[in-house]
Amino acid sequence: MSKTRVFFCTDIHGSNICFRKFLGAAQFYNANTIICSGDLTGKLMVPIVQRTDRSYVVRWPIEKEIKNSKELEEVETLVSNSGYYPYRTNSEEVRELMADKDKENAVINHLMIERVKQWCDLADGFLKDKTTKCYLSPGNDDIQEIDPILNEAHFVLNPEAKVTDIDGIREMITLGYSNPTPWDLPRDTTEEQLGNKIEALMSQVKDPKNILLNVHVPPYNSGLDTAPDLDETLKPKMYDGNALTKPVGSTAVRAAIEKYQPLMGLHGHIHEIKAAVKIGRTVCINGGSEYGEGILRGAIIDFDDRGLRSYQFVAG
Amino acid sequence: MQAQEEKPVFARKASGLVRSLSPFDMVIYGTGFAGLPTMALTAVWMFAWQPGANQGVATLISVGLFVSVMLCFAWFMLSMPRAGADYLFISRSVHPVLGFVSSWSYLVAVAFWAGFITYFMSTTGIPMLLATMGVATTNVGLINLANTIASPPWSTWLPIILVIPFIWGLSLGLLLMPVRKMFVWARFWWWVQIAGTALAIGILLITSQSTFASNYNTLVGKLYPGSGGFNSVISTAATQGFVSSPGFSWIATLAIIPLYGVIFNGAFAPVITAGEVKSLKKSTYIGILGSLPILGAISALIYYSTLHAVGQDFATSISYLNQFNPSALPISTSPQIYLLATIANPNVVLAFIMGISFLAMAFWTAPFNPIYGTRAMFAWSLDKLMPSWMSETNRWHTPKWTPVPVLLLSTVFLLAFVAWSTIVTLFTFISTGWMFMFVCLAAILFPFVKKSMFNASPVSWRAGGIPVMSIAGAIGFIFYVVMFGVYAFDPVYGSTNISIWELQALIIGSGIVAFYAIKAYQKSHGVDVMLAFREIPPV
Numbered sequence: 050m051s052k053t054r055v056f057f058c059t060d061i062h063g064s065n066i067c068f069r070k071f072l073g074a075a076q077f078y079n080a081n082t083i084i085c086s087g088d089l090t091g092k093l094m095v096p097i098v099q100r101t102d103r104s105y106v107v108r109w110p111i112e113k114e115i116k117n118s119k120e121l122e123e124v125e126t127l128v129s130n131s132g133y134y135p136y137r138t139n140s141e142e143v144r145e146l147m148a149d150k151d152k153e154n155a156v157i158n159h160l161m162i163e164r165v166k167q168w169c170d171l172a173d174g175f176l177k178d179k180t181t182k183c184y185l186s187p188g189n190d191d192i193q194e195i196d197p198i199l200n201e202a203h204f205v206l207n208p209e210a211k212v213t214d215i216d217g218i219r220e221m222i223t224l225g226y227s228n229p230t231p232w233d234l235p236r237d238t239t240e241e242q243l244g245n246k247i248e249a250l251m252s253q254v255k256d257p258k259n260i261l262l263n264v265h266v267p268p269y270n271s272g273l274d275t276a277p278d279l280d281e282t283l284k285p286k287m288y289d290g291n292a293l294t295k296p297v298g299s300t301a302v303r304a305a306i307e308k309y310q311p312l313m314g315l316h317g318h319i320h321e322i323k324a325a326v327k328i329g330r331t332v333c334i335n336g337g338s339e340y341g342e343g344i345l346r347g348a349i350i351d352f353d354d355r356g357l358r359s360y361q362f363v364a365g
Numbered sequence: 366m367q368a369q370e371e372k373p374v375f376a377r378k379a380s381g382l383v384r385s386l387s388p389f390d391m392v393i394y395g396t397g398f399a400g401l402p403t404m405a406l407t408a409v410w411m412f413a414w415q416p417g418a419n420q421g422v423a424t425l426i427s428v429g430l431f432v433s434v435m436l437c438f439a440w441f442m443l444s445m446p447r448a449g450a451d452y453l454f455i456s457r458s459v460h461p462v463l464g465f466v467s468s469w470s471y472l473v474a475v476a477f478w479a480g481f482i483t484y485f486m487s488t489t490g491i492p493m494l495l496a497t498m499g500v501a502t503t504n505v506g507l508i509n510l511a512n513t514i515a516s517p518p519w520s521t522w523l524p525i526i527l528v529i530p531f532i533w534g535l536s537l538g539l540l541l542m543p544v545r546k547m548f549v550w551a552r553f554w555w556w557v558q559i560a561g562t563a564l565a566i567g568i569l570l571i572t573s574q575s576t577f578a579s580n581y582n583t584l585v586g587k588l589y590p591g592s593g594g595f596n597s598v599i600s601t602a603a604t605q606g607f608v609s610s611p612g613f614s615w616i617a618t619l620a621i622i623p624l625y626g627v628i629f630n631g632a633f634a635p636v637i638t639a640g641e642v643k644s645l646k647k648s649t650y651i652g653i654l655g656s657l658p659i660l661g662a663i664s665a666l667i668y669y670s671t672l673h674a675v676g677q678d679f680a681t682s683i684s685y686l687n688q689f690n691p692s693a694l695p696i697s698t699s700p701q702i703y704l705l706a707t708i709a710n711p712n713v714v715l716a717f718i719m720g721i722s723f724l725a726m727a728f729w730t731a732p733f734n735p736i737y738g739t740r741a742m743f744a745w746s747l748d749k750l751m752p753s754w755m756s757e758t759n760r761w762h763t764p765k766w767t768p769v770p771v772l773l774l775s776t777v778f779l780l781a782f783v784a785w786s787t788i789v790t791l792f793t794f795i796s797t798g799w800m801f802m803f804v805c806l807a808a809i810l811f812p813f814v815k816k817s818m819f820n821a822s823p824v825s826w827r828a829g830g831i832p833v834m835s836i837a838g839a840i841g842f843i844f845y846v847v848m849f850g851v852y853a854f855d856p857v858y859g860s861t862n863i864s865i866w867e868l869q870a871l872i873i874g875s876g877i878v879a880f881y882a883i884k885a886y887q888k889s890h891g892v893d894v895m896l897a898f899r900e901i902p903p904v
Contacts, residue, residue, distance in 0.1 A: 069903030070901040073901045074901050148377060325753070334694065340446075344447070345901060359890065359891065361896065362747045363897045364457075364897065365900050
């Protein structure tokens, strides 16, 4: 009986330590295939400002004076492991960045692209003499500019918007797009367009019931998609001191799962959730994310000839 | 440098993880999870528990000692800010079996507590409401009804009858509802209980001892002519061998501290919702450490206001007679501060508020406590230590099945309590302690066992090269070892009875056996449960 073990995770958001753990997961969990499905890029740039006396100062997570190169390296490692981008700069440039949003975005985009490049280089070096299949795809938070880097990597496969063969028995379709979010992100799209993209991929698969539906956004009202209900200023709506929550998943994804009943739904997007639900026969999972703490959350999924054998949430 | 000071980070347009529960919510959980209900229940009982103890001093010492214990929880919460409480902390930082056993022992304790609350509601809560109304209206019929309900056979059958509507109706219903709605319910009754307790404290503080004695004598004269009065309570206790004022004793004061273990340990409750709080650092410190002085202040106020209004001799005597010979009291209803305050000021409206506030704890703590158990089983299931169906959720995204085994256990404990009250009460005092002792132990070991996680955490302080977290853990651990020693050797706590320790061995032992049995079972099905707890070596 053939067995396939997949390690699946999402939403590492720029965390260096989480990506390095992701690469290590194949050997650690004895997985044939490792999948990290968006969002790959981080959210914050942390300026490390050089003073006139050549020392540096950083104000994340608290203000700290950096006196030597060893301390500078430690701070940069801490910032990078938390998923943020350390940026050596000076007071003058900080003022320019504050005054010019386009320039700020350009710097952050550059840092995001550089980090993805570093990851692909690291993965290529690590995987070149291994049989592990490594899938790395963007999510709705990720800018389009990272796609060419993922596509050009030698031992990293970008399955975005493709049908990919997992183990000769099962296929996987992958989409990093999401239904609209309050932040209007690079890969936010309408439910209709999301539904069309899924349909286009489903039309290419051999057996819809035997695929992994690897779509970043979870199905609507599944319990995998519960998030705070935000007002127009992106603050949580409150009732009696508590934040209101609501399902924010995709109706198109849910409709596709109900229609095709794939073997499994692989989702992320909502970091707070770590859960599995069944929609009809389909087991849908969201492993959640704790990239900020340097913890890689995910799931080990075992398949055999009969289909899904087991899944197990892990946090390493 | 001005610009840098104004902009510590630059954020791009990106989705955000939003946390929802406020610091005030954390204070409600911290004070309400165990402290307020237990205080309301035990305040007057404690007067005779250790004669010579000064509850004010004991409160102060307890708060101080519990700071080290609660710091362990707070710092774990900052290091691992996600739901799962002790199970998560211990299983990830020391060893999964210790995390499972800790969580299992506390699940048993909270299941017991939910059952006990149902028992308490029928034998103390309802009689208290009837008695306060009876005192306020000078209606002997209501007081007699209160006494009837609090005595056999009612005290046996009413709790059993209430199992259906209370445990399998109200509690199950609330546990299956959206969590937010459950907390709205809990918060309403929390305020009711705070209001009633504040009223009782205020009334007792403005009542002189002579006024209370006069009111008590007048009331007893009207209700039960010829059955004695204020002074007869003290003399009756004395004739039965009770020494009401042995003078201040440090030994008695220290020996009463384990009772506060049940009151102050509830301050840890915010960690249960660690994954859902906003302003994590602020919420953690306000919720966990802020709850301790609040509970301490209320506890001290209850003690000193009672002493102010009734005096040491009456307080200890009525407490003694209530525990050992209630029928010798002119008004034999359990003399909680709400009843004493009603005697001091027999106003019908105030009596109703105070009576209902005492009963209030049953309405929200009975369903509130099992949350821990349902979430623990949910977490075990996600870690493959329980069947997958235990992590299924309902349409409101709350655990669909786990309330059933927890409430079933509560029902069993309720029935056990009816048949075997003393031992089962003490059994939970000890049972709640294991979890805190294990968390303190984990705090000692965490900086050494999980060095990278500790060093990356915001609490990686050291004093003289020793992790501050380990120091707090060591103080807390020693504190709990001493408390367990008092439990074990002080006959007042009844724990010299060997069967109590056999029960504890059964709980801890069954947890260990269950863990390894599940591990072996899962292994035979190709699942290595230990993988859920191990950190992946980064390449």
